Amino acid sequence: MIAFENVAYNYGGGELLSDISLRLAPGSFHFLTGPSGAGKTTFLKLCYAELLPTAGHVTIFDHDVHGLTRDDVAMTRRRIGVVHQDCQFLDHLPLSANIALPLMVAGRAAPQGDLSDLMGWVGLDRLAHSLPPQLSGGERQRAALARAIITGPDVILADEPTGNLDWDMSLRLLTLLVELNRMGKTVVVATHDLNLIRQAKSLTAARVLRIAKRRIQLAGADL
């Protein structure tokens, strides 16, 4: 689904990621961990062609990103839902409109039933008419997840989705991600939170990728 072959990335100050070869198989669940600044967000950006590798090949849905036209990138992005570390909303639009925004941008209408089902699933149905500044951190993160999946992507990339959340809310978000994976979605979650990863192991067969010294390796059972 997404494959890296001898990939490196360099912002200009030396290689941040080097010689990365891995494959994110359809329906897999991966955590990505590593110290702050190790390159987790950079790796995720390579997974949705926001960045192109400075060496090696990234293949997304069987297409090498170097050969993608701008239209191809737009099509590819529709199949990948991204929950950004610092999720931004349009503060003057109600939550339901914010969540439906990716569909509108794609020129598709959100069937009202589908939108309310999705908002119910993330537990935000009663906040459909609220404005983003009125939301708590956990509500914002669940809204960001709903917005990332409204187009029905095959892949969900979440960058520190539980960063500022308390444990109960982190678990709630994790449960949603695990449910999405059970529905067949390929999920990658970047996180510092080793407790969350341990908890997830009781819920799903997640693999853990660890970035260290510019390389990404499968972590052992010590987590």
Ligand SMILES: Nc1ncnc2c1ncn2[C@@H]1O[C@H](COP(=O)(O)OP(=O)(O)OP(=O)(O)O)[C@@H](O)[C@H]1O
């Ligand atoms: N656009 C950029 N230009 C130059 N350097 C950058 C750019 N974006 C990120 N970096 C640097 O690349 C390194 C890795 O950043 P990245 O955000 O991928 O790390 P991270 O593991 O996600 O960190 P954190 O856990 O703190 O979010 C950092 O040193 C960062 O300062």
